[in-house]
Amino acid sequence: MAKFSFHKEQFKTNDPVWKAEREALFEKLLPIIGSSKTKKNATLKRYFLKGEWTLHSEYDLDFVTKLSFLPELKKEHYFSVMKEVPWEDGKREFRHVFLYWLITGWMLNELSISDTLIDDFYTLSVDGLTHYSEESIEIEGIIHARFPWHVDQRQHNGFFMSYVTIANEWITKKQNQDKSGLTHFMPHWFSALSYLKWKGFTKGGMRKRILELFTVIQHYIPEHKNNPAAAQKQLFVDEFKRCVLEHGLVKPELIEIWQEASENTEETWVDELYECDPEKDPEVWQSWNSGPFEPLVHHSQISCQGTAETIRDLYVANNLGHPIDKVQDITVAINDILTPEFIAELPLGSADSPILASLYRIELNEKHMGTDKTRFYLDLLELQGLPESTEVATPRILILERATSHYQADLARRYCAYRSYMIDEIKYHTNKQFVRYLGFTYNPSGVTIPPDDGAKEWFERENAFKFKNVDYSPLKLSGAAFILNDPEAIDY
Numbered sequence: 001m002a003k004f005s006f007h008k009e010q011f012k013t014n015d016p017v018w019k020a021e022r023e024a025l026f027e028k029l030l031p032i033i034g035s036s037k038t039k040k041n042a043t044l045k046r047y048f049l050k051g052e053w054t055l056h057s058e059y060d061l062d063f064v065t066k067l068s069f070l071p072e073l074k075k076e077h078y079f080s081v082m083k084e085v086p087w088e089d090g091k092r093e094f095r096h097v098f099l100y101w102l103i104t105g106w107m108l109n110e111l112s113i114s115d116t117l118i119d120d121f122y123t124l125s126v127d128g129l130t131h132y133s134e135e136s137i138e139i140e141g142i143i144h145a146r147f148p149w150h151v152d153q154r155q156h157n158g159f160f161m162s163y164v165t166i167a168n169e170w171i172t173k174k175q176n177q178d179k180s181g182l183t184h185f186m187p188h189w190f191s192a193l194s195y196l197k198w199k200g201f202t203k204g205g206m207r208k209r210i211l212e213l214f215t216v217i218q219h220y221i222p223e224h225k226n227n228p229a230a231a232q233k234q235l236f237v238d239e240f241k242r243c244v245l246e247h248g249l250v251k252p253e254l255i256e257i258w259q260e261a262s263e264n265t266e267e268t269w270v271d272e273l274y275e276c277d278p279e280k281d282p283e284v285w286q287s288w289n290s291g292p293f294e295p296l297v298h299h300s301q302i303s304c305q306g307t308a309e310t311i312r313d314l315y316v317a318n319n320l321g322h323p324i325d326k327v328q329d330i331t332v333a334i335n336d337i338l339t340p341e342f343i344a345e346l347p348l349g350s351a352d353s354p355i356l357a358s359l360y361r362i363e364l365n366e367k368h369m370g371t372d373k374t375r376f377y378l379d380l381l382e383l384q385g386l387p388e389s390t391e392v393a394t395p396r397i398l399i400l401e402r403a404t405s406h407y408q409a410d411l412a413r414r415y416c417a418y419r420s421y422m423i424d425e426i427k428y429h430t431n432k433q434f435v436r437y438l439g440f441t442y443n444p445s446g447v448t449i450p451p452d453d454g455a456k457e458w459f460e461r462e463n464a465f466k467f468k469n470v471d472y473s474p475l476k477l478s479g480a481a482f483i484l485n486d487p488e489a490i491d492y
Contacts, residue, residue: 002055004084010071011051022049022071029110055086063090064097068107075120088142095148099125103185104166105178109228122184132159132192147188152198156206160196163189168213170229171220171236172413174420177229183236190243193250202253210254214261217241221417224424269411270373273404295400295474296423296434299393304432307397308382311426312360318425320368320418321378327361334381341472342437346383347390357381357398370414377402398474399434435466437473 004010012018026048034041043059046052048069053060067073067081078098085091102125108118127137127146137146149159156162163182170176200206220237223230249255298304309329315321335343335355346355360380366372379400386394401419409416427433 002053003051004066004081006077006080007051011049012071013050018071019049029107032107032110062097063094064101067098068101068111068113073111073113073117075117075124078121078124083140091139091142092144092148095125095144099149099185100162102181103163104170105180108179109177118179118181122181126185126188130187132188132195134195151192151195155198155200158198160189160192160198161201161206161209164201164210164213167236168209168216171213171216171233174223174227177227179229180232180236183232183239186236186239186243190247193254196251199253207253207257210257211261211264214258215264215266216413218258218262219264219266219414221414221421224421224428226424226428265371266413267371267373269407269415270371272411273374273407275405295398296436297395297399297468297474298397298432298434299468300396300432301390301393303386303388304382304396307430307432308358308360308380310430311380311397311399312362314425314429315362315364315378315422318422319365320422321362321364324361324363324377327359330359331356331384332359332381337475339472339474339476341470342395342474345395347387347394356384358384361402368415368418370412370418374404376404376415395474397432397434400475433466435468437468437470 026045030041030044033044037059040059043053043057043061047061047066053066061069063081063085067077070077082091082094085094098121102118102121125148129147132151133147134150135146136143138144147159149162151160152158163185166180167182170178170180170182201210217237217240220234222234225231244258249258298307312323312328316323333354334357338355343355348355358381360382362378362380364376364378369375379398379402381398381400383396383398386396423434
């Protein structure tokens with residue numbers, strides 16, 4: 001069993017109040033830091049609550065993680081922990097991993113690490129450097145690279161390419177709201193370009209990753225202002241563009257990719273649109289595999305009358321769509337499109353009661369679509385005939401995505417970015433949260449498909465929308481049942 005020499009001043013294991021508060025914090029963080037592996041979670045808990053570990057055990061934590069989980073983290077612990085790493089290369093790796101941690105910003109918000117301490121760590125991590133350097137320094141008798149992450153010595157794991165990868169993940173994933181160090185270390189990245197000798201970034205997946213980042217930066221669609229990192233992400237984009245103008249991208253290959261990104265219309269996803277038959281291609285219609293087609297549902301204990309009209313107006317106000325005039329506030333019956341499980345959620349007089357809804361249809365415009373080559377529609381359904389109030393929250397409003405054909409969401413970046421933005425905008429103005437039904441074992445053919453280990457956790461982490469975790473979908477054939485042949489047809 002190992003402990004830090006300063007263990008007692010950090011882990012007050014004999015204080016019942018301290019223990020209770022620490023356990024509560026661990027339970028709060030476990031969904032973020034934990035895994036499906038019971039032994040790994042036990043190792044995490046042991047260190048988090050007791051400050052103990054077994055060196056080189058299967059799930060032993062790295063020393064940067066140990067540092068970050070100290071109950072009363074201070075500036076001086078950077079050197080205190082590094083001093084107790086028991087081998088020379090481990091001390092060098094500690095500095096490298098520490099810089100990686102700061103750039104990603106992982107858990108800085110959740111651990112409530114102050115901006116002042118983060119700034120101190122920024123300075124300590126690179127020995128006060130304001131730009132990239134390949135000089136050496138001595139720390140406790142050991143020679144270190146002053147900037148602890150070589151630009152390309154590890155090729156795609158070097159500072160140059162890793163910075164691109166981290167930035168791409170952070171700027172494109174809405175769920176990533178970490179307090180990133182990307183903007184702070186941007187001058188170091190730009191100044192490192194003149195040291196770059198590795199050519200692997202000029203082809204294949206590495207080039208594609210750079211093109212993706214450069215495209216997002218040059219055609220950035222801001223996140224909603226209510227997201228914690230929205231302002232920081234916008235600052236990163238603005239600063240990156242400024243640095244390109246002020247310092248240049250140095251390497252001809254990077255300059256070429258930047259120019260290609262400026263001309264990238266991101267319309268190739270339209271070429272991948274495809275039709276399918278639910279009987280011939282049932283896997284395409286599975287709700288767990290077709291997240292984009294899943295309806296969004298708002299649950300409430302009180303009437304939401306007028307909300308669908310408000311949502312329609314928000315799309316218009318944001319210049320993302322316009323109403324289909326003849327499909328506004330018309331009453332439609334929707335019994336036949338809903339699954340029995342979803343119908344059971346509704347407080348009806350009987351299972352055979354008609355389920356009526358007020359329908360508002362919106363055509364999404366070129367700005368929302370990111371192209372003028374195709375158009376999608378949204379149907380807003382406000383359920384009628386429900387009690388004014390209920391003891392439990394019940395479905396009140398559905399938003400159905402009306403694609404003209406199946407599409408691949410990971411390719412339709414601009415469309416999906418605006419779709420995500422509008423869910424935040426709706427919540428901001430109406431205080432109404434819309435959720436998707438996870439339904440990751442639901443299949444319209446009636447066959448239950450067991451999900452892979454960790455599928456539920458993956459959905460919750462990776463998808464931009466919140467989920468109601470149930471094993472069924474609201475719609476019999478998911479949202480794809482509403483693919484339109486006649487855009488203005490009323491086909492309920």
